[in-house]
Amino acid sequence: MAAPNPPALDNPEVLAEKIVDALIYRIGKDQKTARPHDWLAATVLAIRDRIIDKWFASTRAAHKAGAKRVYYLSLEFLIGRLLRDAFSNMGVMEEVRSALQTLEVDLEIIREQEPDAALGNGGLGRLAACFMESLASLEIPAYGYGIRYLNGMFRQRIDDGWQVELPENWLDHGNPWEFERRESSYKVGFGGEAAADETGMIKWVPAEQVIATAFDTPVVGWRGKRVNTLRLWSAYPIDPIRLDAFNAGDHIGALVAKNRSEALIRVLYPADSSPAGQELRLRQEYFFSSASIQDIVRRHIQYFGDIKTLPDKAAIQLNDTHPAISVAELMRLLIDIHNLPFAEAWDITVKTFGYTNHTLLPEALESWSLPLFERLLPRHMQIIYAINAKILREARAKNDSDEFIRSISLIDENGERRVRMANLAFVGSHSINGVAALHTDLMKETVFHGLHQLYPNRINNKTNGITQRRWLFQSNPDLVNLAKEAIGDGFMDDFSKIAELGKFAKDKAFQEKFSAVKLKNKIRLAEHLRRTMGVKLDPHSLFDVQIKRIHEYKRQLLNLLETIALYDQIRSHPEKNWVPQVKIFAGKAASSYTRAKQIIKLTNDVARRVNFDPVVGDLLKVVFVPNYNVSQAEIIIPAADLSEQISTAGMEASGTGNMKLAMNGALTIGTLDGANVEIKDNVGDDNIFIFGKTASEVLELRQNGYNPRELIENSAELTQALNSVASGVFAHDDPNRYSDLVHDLYNSDYFMLAADFDDYCDTQRKVDNQWLDKSAWTEKAIINSANMSWFSSDRTISEYAKDIWRVI
Ligand code: 26V
Numbered sequence: 174m175a176a177p178n179p180p181a182l183d184n185p186e187v188l189a190e191k192i193v194d195a196l197i198y199r200i201g202k203d204q205k206t207a208r209p210h211d212w213l214a215a216t217v218l219a220i221r222d223r224i225i226d227k228w229f230a231s232t233r234a235a236h237k238a239g240a241k242r243v244y245y246l247s248l249e250f251l252i253g254r255l256l257r258d259a260f261s262n263m264g265v266m267e268e269v270r271s272a273l274q275t276l277e278v279d280l281e282i283i284r285e286q287e288p289d290a291a292l293g294n295g296g297l298g299r300l301a302a303c304f305m306e307s308l309a310s311l312e313i314p315a316y317g318y319g320i321r322y323l324n325g326m327f328r329q330r331i332d333d334g335w336q337v338e339l340p341e342n343w344l345d346h347g348n349p350w351e352f353e354r355r356e357s358s359y360k361v362g363f364g365g366e367a368a369a370d371e372t373g374m375i376k377w378v379p380a381e382q383v384i385a386t387a388f389d390t391p392v393v394g395w396r397g398k399r400v401n402t403l404r405l406w407s408a409y410p411i412d413p414i415r416l417d418a419f420n421a422g423d424h425i426g427a428l429v430a431k432n433r434s435e436a437l438i439r440v441l442y443p444a445d446s447s448p449a450g451q452e453l454r455l456r457q458e459y460f461f462s463s464a465s466i467q468d469i470v471r472r473h474i475q476y477f478g479d480i481k482t483l484p485d486k487a488a489i490q491l492n493d494t495h496p497a498i499s500v501a502e503l504m505r506l507l508i509d510i511h512n513l514p515f516a517e518a519w520d521i522t523v524k525t526f527g528y529t530n531h532t533l534l535p536e537a538l539e540s541w542s543l544p545l546f547e548r549l550l551p552r553h554m555q556i557i558y559a560i561n562a563k564i565l566r567e568a569r570a571k572n573d574s575d576e577f578i579r580s581i582s583l584i585d586e587n588g589e590r591r592v593r594m595a596n597l598a599f600v601g602s603h604s605i606n607g608v609a610a611l612h613t614d615l616m617k618e619t620v621f622h623g624l625h626q627l628y629p630n631r632i633n634n635k636t637n638g639i640t641q642r643r644w645l646f647q648s649n650p651d652l653v654n655l656a657k658e659a660i661g662d663g664f665m666d667d668f669s670k671i672a673e674l675g676k677f678a679k680d681k682a683f684q685e686k687f688s689a690v691k692l693k694n695k696i697r698l699a700e701h702l703r704r705t706m707g708v709k710l711d712p713h714s715l716f717d718v719q720i721k722r723i724h725e726y727k728r729q730l731l732n733l734l735e736t737i738a739l740y741d742q743i744r745s746h747p748e749k750n751w752v753p754q755v756k757i758f759a760g761k762a763a764s765s766y767t768r769a770k771q772i773i774k775l776t777n778d779v780a781r782r783v784n785f786d787p788v789v790g791d792l793l794k795v796v797f798v799p800n801y802n803v804s805q806a807e808i809i810i811p812a813a814d815l816s817e818q819i820s821t822a823g824m825e826a827s828g829t830g831n832m833k834l835a836m837n838g839a840l841t842i843g844t845l846d847g848a849n850v851e852i853k854d855n856v857g858d859d860n861i862f863i864f865g866k867t868a869s870e871v872l873e874l875r876q877n878g879y880n881p882r883e884l885i886e887n888s889a890e891l892t893q894a895l896n897s898v899a900s901g902v903f904a905h906d907d908p909n910r911y912s913d914l915v916h917d918l919y920n921s922d923y924f925m926l927a928a929d930f931d932d933y934c935d936t937q938r939k940v941d942n943q944w945l946d947k948s949a950w951t952e953k954a955i956i957n958s959a960n961m962s963w964f965s966s967d968r969t970i971s972e973y974a975k976d977i978w979r980v981i
Pocket of ligand 1: 608
């Protein structure tokens with residue numbers, strides 16, 4: 174990487190003056206009356222000017238070079254707070270801290286005023302945010318395209334142990350990071366008719382139109398060398414108010430168009446793998462796809478003049494199938510507006526798009542009922558039929574068995590006819606990638622079995638990554654300082670150099686310092702949890718952490734049942750040499766996902782009983798941290814000793830929390846699933862705790878008839894744990910609360926908890942034994958931190974850039 178090139182700095186007094194100027198003249202407050210969020214806005218505005226200079230320079234440079242651009246289309250960007258990201262990449266953190274000090278303002282306090290931009294559900298959205306940061310850091314000209322939701326991911330409150338969803342109002346105090354670009358506005362149509370006009374050209378006349386307007390946020394790369402753009406679309410009506418109706422007294426009817434357009438951008442769908450069959454979701458997908466594709470085509474024509482060179486100058490990546498309708502939208506623009514013949518339009522389209530698959534769960538594979546699709550997007554339906562005819566012709570030439578053809582078709586003919594978005598994204602892309610090696614292999618064998626036979630060179634793997642700048646440099650500064658002390662600061666620019674820490678793994682003095690950093694991070698977390706939840710935790714106990722969306726396949730319930738079994742054992746033999754531990758859970762459940770919400774309640778029920786049991790004392794604590802989000806993750810991850818990655822093998826596409834935790838020196842207890850497999854390869858078998866059935870064993874068990882009852886009855890611990898849950902030990906107020914949950918485990922146990930339970934418990938006890946040897950534990954933790962650089966999103970993005978986008 175090129176030599177560091179920090180932007181010019183001000184001295185603290187000059188910067189302090191700029192901040193005060195911004196406070197007075199742009200916020201309209203004086204120093205006496207300013208509240209923390211006013212200081213936050215003023216500070217951002219003062220630094221923003223410098224970012225804007227870099228931003229324009231980046232845009233001009235790409236233009237001048239005639240560079241190919243990357244477009245990352247995603248319905249989710251889980252960015253979190255921006256201040257520390259932007260300031261530390263600009264290299265101005267310390268300068269700002271001292272400037273504010275001269276004004277007697279604490280940077281940490283105002284930093285915490287910034288709301289999380291939570292425009293995403295979980296891993297897929299956070300990946301998009303890490304990718305945007307790496308694209309800028311690698312100096313690749315790129316745009317992220319998404320929706321500027323008025324309300325992002327809901328805020329989670331826990332009432333009497335139950336999850337309650339509250340709206341998140343991230344825009345309430347304005348957003349100093351964004352710029353509205355009224356000049357970048359496009360009409361997006363819905364409904365109506367598509368028919369040939371007198372010249373024989375197809376003309377789509379939509380019944381309804383809304384205006385999409387861009388809001389741009391700068392994305393600052395490392396050392397401020399490049400600033401890219403995150404462009405989020407907002408919606409406006411064409412006629413905000415029908416004055417005739419308003420004046421005639423119809424105050425509601427006059428505003429119908431405004432309300433309809435606003436509905437498009439109102440909410441992020443708060444589900445990360447359940448079918449959202451709602452028409453509104455399809456309207457959102459088309460709204461943002463159409464605006465983005467129109468913008469990309471407009472920019473291409475403006476810079477390069479000829480639409481036929483699009484694939485040489487634009488690479489569009491579809492983040493899952495949510496933007497897959499873009500394939501048909503680009504075809505529509507090429508054929509109907511730019512008058513290209515179908516075959517040529519198709520060639521351009523396939524060369525331009527790439528598609529990333531993020532899940533194999535059948536319930537998360539998007540499909541839309543054909544009548545709905547046809548009513549909302551009649552022209553796109555015609556185009557999809559034409560694509561399907563072409564693809565099925567090619568398929569029949571290869572193999573005309575019914576089964577093969579059915580698996581390829583863009584239309585699902587089983588029962589009610591539906592448009593399959595994954596098949597559309599696949600055939601419309603030259604590259605289809607999975608997000609971890611195992612996941613990519615399973616894609617070829619399962620969902621895309623037929624399509625992979627037809628196009629054997631298209632599927633490839635790009636194992637996910639995370640940005641070390643946010644997830645290590647910013648969130649774990651003490652570990653970074655320790656690393657700098659030991660190996661110098663070369664790893665800040667070339668992260669592979671962090672491997673040099675490995676040399677110190679056995680060094681006792683270094684181990685002491687490493688565990689002192691961990692302890693400090695644990696004290697900080699314990700203090701945060703005492704303040705926000707009123708729990709008291711001993712920072713010397715083992716912090717065992719499972720933080721992610723609540724989903725049955727992620728098996729928080731397996732962790733909880735093991736916790737109950739451990740609780741029973743401690744109660745029977747409190748005199749034994751138990752390892753004091755804290756089981757930390759955090760995560761949101763989709764609002765409609767009843768079983769996931771029941772699991773949250775059970776966690777809190779177990780916590781209430783265990784935490785107040787005097788026999789157990791400090792040996793075991795259970796904590797459910799409410800409202801898990803990016804900012805909470807930044808505090809929990811550096812404080813974790815043990816990382817729970819325990820999904821049913823074959824079901825977690827990759828995971829990225831697993832990477833963040835290991836990079837911060839947590840040891841993983843996990844199944845051979847998703848990227849855990851590759852983490853094991855990188856950190857070594859001795860430095861990770863693997864248990865459970867493999868993906869192929871899971872498949873075999875399912876095929877040969879899985880019998881959970883027999884497994885449960887053969888495990889005394891599991892039987893006892895389930896008996897206590899079923900008999901209401903944790904729910905005196907409603908003893909039957911968990912009867913159905915236990916019944917389902919005995920009778921179906923789709924996620925195979927029973928198959929892995931004993932192995933999991935044994936492995937947890939191995940973890941405990943390891944913990945007792947403090948030096949050996951720390952050695953393993955250091956090896957984890959040292960060996961995780963391959964999981965940097967810089968590596969992932971370099972692979973996309975080389976193999977898929979061909980921009981480096
Ligand atoms: C599906 C749906 C269905 C409709 C409602 C809204 C919605 C939102 C998201 C999804 C798909 C979610 C897929 C997903 O998040 N996959 C995760 O992707 C991560 C990044 O690749 C990966 O690390 C996780 O293993 C994978 O579960």
